[in-house]
Amino acid sequence: MTPGRPRLRRTNPTPTATETGIQMNIAIAPHHQAETSFIRRYIFSTDHKVIGKQYMLLSLTMAIIGGFTAYLIRWQLAWPETDIPGWGAIGPDNYNAIITMHGTVMVFFVAMPFLLGAFGNYLIPLMIGARDMAFPRLNMMSFWTIFVAAAVLTVSMFVPGGPAAAGWTAYTPLSDNPIYTGVTWGQNLWLLALALEFASFLMGGINFLTTTLNMRAPGMTLWRLPLFVWLEVTAAVVFLLSVGPLVAGALMLLADRTLGTGFFRPDRGGDPLLWEHLFWFFGHPEVYVVALPGFGIMLEVLPVFARKPIFGYRTMVWSTVAAGALSFVVWAHHMFVSGMDPRLATPFSVTTILISVPFAILVFCMIATVWGGSISFTTPMLFALGGLASFIVGGVTGIFLGSATTDIFLHGTYFVVAHFHYTLFPVTFFGGFAGLYYWYPKMFGRMMNETLGKIHFWLTFVFFNAVFIPLFAVGLRGNPRRIYEMSSYNFLAPVQHLHVIATIATIGLLVGQFAVVVNFAWSMARGKKAAANPWHAATLEWATDSPPPHENFEHVPVVYRDAYEYSVPGEANDWIAQTEPAIGHLSHVAAD
Amino acid sequence: MTTADNHDREYIMIWVWLVALLVTGTLIFMLPISKTAAIALIFGIAAVKAILVLRDYMHLKSERMLVYAIAAVPLVLAIGFALVLIPDIIFRR
Amino acid sequence: MDRELDAAGSGIFEPGETIGMPIGKVGVWWFLASEIMVFGGLIGTFILFRIAHGGWADEAAHVNWRLGATNTFVLLTSSCTMIMALSAARTGRRERTAHFLLATVLLGLTFLGIKGIEYTREISEGFTPASGMFWSFYFLLTGLHGIHVIAGIIINATLYVAAIRGTLWSGHHEERLEFAGLYWHFVDVVWIFLFPLLYLS
Numbered sequence: 001m002t003p004g005r006p007r008l009r010r011t012n013p014t015p016t017a018t019e020t021g022i023q024m025n026i027a028i029a030p031h032h033q034a035e036t037s038f039i040r041r042y043i044f045s046t047d048h049k050v051i052g053k054q055y056m057l058l059s060l061t062m063a064i065i066g067g068f069t070a071y072l073i074r075w076q077l078a079w080p081e082t083d084i085p086g087w088g089a090i091g092p093d094n095y096n097a098i099i100t101m102h103g104t105v106m107v108f109f110v111a112m113p114f115l116l117g118a119f120g121n122y123l124i125p126l127m128i129g130a131r132d133m134a135f136p137r138l139n140m141m142s143f144w145t146i147f148v149a150a151a152v153l154t155v156s157m158f159v160p161g162g163p164a165a166a167g168w169t170a171y172t173p174l175s176d177n178p179i180y181t182g183v184t185w186g187q188n189l190w191l192l193a194l195a196l197e198f199a200s201f202l203m204g205g206i207n208f209l210t211t212t213l214n215m216r217a218p219g220m221t222l223w224r225l226p227l228f229v230w231l232e233v234t235a236a237v238v239f240l241l242s243v244g245p246l247v248a249g250a251l252m253l254l255a256d257r258t259l260g261t262g263f264f265r266p267d268r269g270g271d272p273l274l275w276e277h278l279f280w281f282f283g284h285p286e287v288y289v290v291a292l293p294g295f296g297i298m299l300e301v302l303p304v305f306a307r308k309p310i311f312g313y314r315t316m317v318w319s320t321v322a323a324g325a326l327s328f329v330v331w332a333h334h335m336f337v338s339g340m341d342p343r344l345a346t347p348f349s350v351t352t353i354l355i356s357v358p359f360a361i362l363v364f365c366m367i368a369t370v371w372g373g374s375i376s377f378t379t380p381m382l383f384a385l386g387g388l389a390s391f392i393v394g395g396v397t398g399i400f401l402g403s404a405t406t407d408i409f410l411h412g413t414y415f416v417v418a419h420f421h422y423t424l425f426p427v428t429f430f431g432g433f434a435g436l437y438y439w440y441p442k443m444f445g446r447m448m449n450e451t452l453g454k455i456h457f458w459l460t461f462v463f464f465n466a467v468f469i470p471l472f473a474v475g476l477r478g479n480p481r482r483i484y485e486m487s488s489y490n491f492l493a494p495v496q497h498l499h500v501i502a503t504i505a506t507i508g509l510l511v512g513q514f515a516v517v518v519n520f521a522w523s524m525a526r527g528k529k530a531a532a533n534p535w536h537a538a539t540l541e542w543a544t545d546s547p548p549p550h551e552n553f554e555h556v557p558v559v560y561r562d563a564y565e566y567s568v569p570g571e572a573n574d575w576i577a578q579t580e581p582a583i584g585h586l587s588h589v590a591a592d
Numbered sequence: 593m594t595t596a597d598n599h600d601r602e603y604i605m606i607w608v609w610l611v612a613l614l615v616t617g618t619l620i621f622m623l624p625i626s627k628t629a630a631i632a633l634i635f636g637i638a639a640v641k642a643i644l645v646l647r648d649y650m651h652l653k654s655e656r657m658l659v660y661a662i663a664a665v666p667l668v669l670a671i672g673f674a675l676v677l678i679p680d681i682i683f684r685r
Numbered sequence: 686m687d688r689e690l691d692a693a694g695s696g697i698f699e700p701g702e703t704i705g706m707p708i709g710k711v712g713v714w715w716f717l718a719s720e721i722m723v724f725g726g727l728i729g730t731f732i733l734f735r736i737a738h739g740g741w742a743d744e745a746a747h748v749n750w751r752l753g754a755t756n757t758f759v760l761l762t763s764s765c766t767m768i769m770a771l772s773a774a775r776t777g778r779r780e781r782t783a784h785f786l787l788a789t790v791l792l793g794l795t796f797l798g799i800k801g802i803e804y805t806r807e808i809s810e811g812f813t814p815a816s817g818m819f820w821s822f823y824f825l826l827t828g829l830h831g832i833h834v835i836a837g838i839i840i841n842a843t844l845y846v847a848a849i850r851g852t853l854w855s856g857h858h859e860e861r862l863e864f865a866g867l868y869w870h871f872v873d874v875v876w877i878f879l880f881p882l883l884y885l886s
Contacts, residue, residue: 278726
């Protein structure tokens with residue numbers, strides 16, 4: 001019997017289980033895996049690690065659709081008179097359907113499941129020292145709900161009338177009245193798919209919050225949590241609070257389309273702008289729901305590969321919370337030229353400019369974290385740094401759009417497209433890939449090939465910038481978005497070559513992704529077996545085997561330290577695990 | 593057992609109040625007051641009923657700050673959302 | 686197995702210990718928070734539209750406030766029976782718990798019945814969701830609320846069956862009663878606001 005580890009005093013009083021009548025959560029006790037069938041273990045599993053991988057598989061599969069639609073869009077824009085190889089000709093209706101699918105799939109079925117569903121589910125229990133989420137069965141339900149949602153959306157691509165074609169924003173009355181798009185079933189199924197997706201992330205979000213509040217290992221105070229957890233939980237809260245009005249709006253839109261109501265139809269007494277308000281009240285916080293976890297991943301990778309602690313941990317926590325809160329009061333910056341009351345323009349411009357402050361703080365703290373560090377440019381670090389650099393471009397260009405005066409010219413142009421790709425792509429793909437390369441050894445027990453990883457990074461980074469910098473240029477020239485070809489606009493003819501450059505770069509970007517596909521598959525079988533902590537990182541997920549056993553930890557860890565103790569002066573090692581007893585702490589003396 | 597009985601009596605008293613408020617509310621429009629005042633009164637009564645249910649049936653009065661916050665923040669947000677839309681939905685054009 | 690490790694002092698905790706209350710309750714409140722945003726969005730929109738379009742007094746005159754008031758009474762009473770069920774469970778009075786749960790279910794069904802009568806009457810008089818903005822909102826608001834009532838009835842009926850079968854009493858399952866109660870009271874609170882909004886204005 002090992003000497004008793006000290007039971008650290010928690011900051012909250014701890015009534016006994018019988019006093020509060022708490023049901024024993026069976027996920028806490030390791031249950032016997034040997035008896036469960038293949039179906040229970042890999043298909044309908046309640047293990048958060050399996051669920052995380054399921055989300056990852058779903059998101060990467062949907063990314064194929066997202067990427068393919070990008071190829072279609074870009075080819076059409078570069079060479080509108082030609083047929084697209086592997087597809088055929090595109091006219092205005094198919095084009096609208098394709099851009100709608102591209103946006104919907106990428107935001108809801110790639111970014112969110114990848115950053116929140118995959119990494120959030122996999123890592124949160126491990127990072128806090130728990131054996132699983134607070135509600136494992138709810139977790140399983142959340143995955144299968146988004147699976148059905150993805151299936152519904154995929155099916156909607158093949159129904160008569162085609163898939164939804166009103167943009168991922170589904171503005172009314174375009175999405176409301178079928179005579180405009182010719183789409184009937186497709187738009188309704190789109191609404192259903194989204195509703196299911198929302199339900200899935202509501203379930204998941206409740207799990208993130210309750211687990212982080214309640215299942216932390218002894219000694220894991222809130223200020224010792226890895227920033228990744230803070231950002232994921234903030235994202236979950238923001239999602240939970242923002243999605244309601246859009247659920248209401250989606251019901252109203254569905255009613256308009258099926259029951260003859262007229263919420264958004266002017267010919268029936270409704271207000272089309274109401275949809276925009278309801279959509280963007282959710283839509284804007286939603287992009288931060290995607291951005292914050294991407295940042296969270298970068299914030300885990302940067303200190304490890306700079307061998308330096310996080311700069312401004314608490315500042316970043318407060319900035320994250322501030323950004324989350326502010327995200328609720330900026331939505332109408334998407335509507336400056338929509339015809340809404342102009343009196344709303346100034347307040348929303350002010351709040352939008354204001355929200356750049358917490359994000360700037362996050363960015364500066366990230367830079368300060370690596371400044372003067374002993375940097376090793378491994379693949380995860382390259383993706384994290386590349387993502388950070390690209391995001392800065394996205395953030396700065398957001399300021400032009402956030403100010404109503406400049407937005408009047410830029411709204412609806414490719415400037416907007418380039419801006420949001422410079423924010424969403426870095427956090428989703430650079431951040432996501434940084435996470436993939438960083439945590440792959442933990443998840444699959446193998447190291448990925450570093451050379452292939454670097455090739456993947458450089459191809460992605462160079463081609464990504466080559467796609468979207470030209471789009472800033474054409475946008476500034478006034479190139480409208482969501483049109484399938486520009487021949488009606490003579491003033492755009494001189495810049496058509498920029499569209500060609502962007503398209504060639506897109507093909508390069510997509511081809512470059514084969515590097516990670518090959519790497520992923522090959523390393524799974526033939527990669528070098530990974531140690532428990534190949535990166536010498538301090539957080540708790542590295543304090544267990546790669547991959548972790550079913551119950552995550554043999555003994556629930558006790559936490560003594562902050563999450564980023566790297567290069568601590570006077571220490572022999574350049575890192576100290578969170579589970580390492582503090583200096584002077586007598587391990588055999590109970591703290592109480 | 594006596595503590596439990598006390599709670600039961602409390603719960604029934606709250607129900608009595610709720611029904612009384614319901615009856616009062618439905619009779620408001622018989623009063624000789626302006627429409628605006630009547631509307632204000634009716635919603636005031638509804639608010640009181642809601643507070644009674646939240647406080648006594650949902651036990652918000654004995655829950656920790658965390659639960660209060662979880663209940664209060666969305667309420668503030670939803671009301672705030674409606675307020676911000678007033679210039680646009682009501683007074684546009 | 687965890688018990689042995691616990692004795693060895695490895696620090697395994699029990700759920701609910703970190704924040705000192707059943708974590709399921711926090712989960713339910715978060716769910717209710719998201720529901721507040723859904724109904725809040727819909728109700729807020731309704732209020733704004735109603736004011737913007739002149740009050741809809743003519744259309745609103747066709748809803749039957751007596752039936753509405755009766756339904757409000759039914760739902761308030763069902764809230765009371767729900768809390769009485771919880772109180773009975775907490776003091777170990779099992780049969781009483783089952784009786785009050787049954788009462789709640791029956792009252793919920795009564796609510797739906799009265800709503801059904803209202804809908805039938807309104808539709809036969811020619812008022813459908815397509816009859817204008819007031820009716821669009823009326824049917825969507827009460828319809829969404831009704832779906833929530835149905836879900837609540839199913840939950841309460843499941844608990845009732847568990848109560849008479851005895852499975853409610855094993856392994857702290859009676860805390861599920863509290864969570865179901867929170868949901869049911871929330872459904873009641875939404876109706877407390879819908880009633881004056883739709884019937885009394």
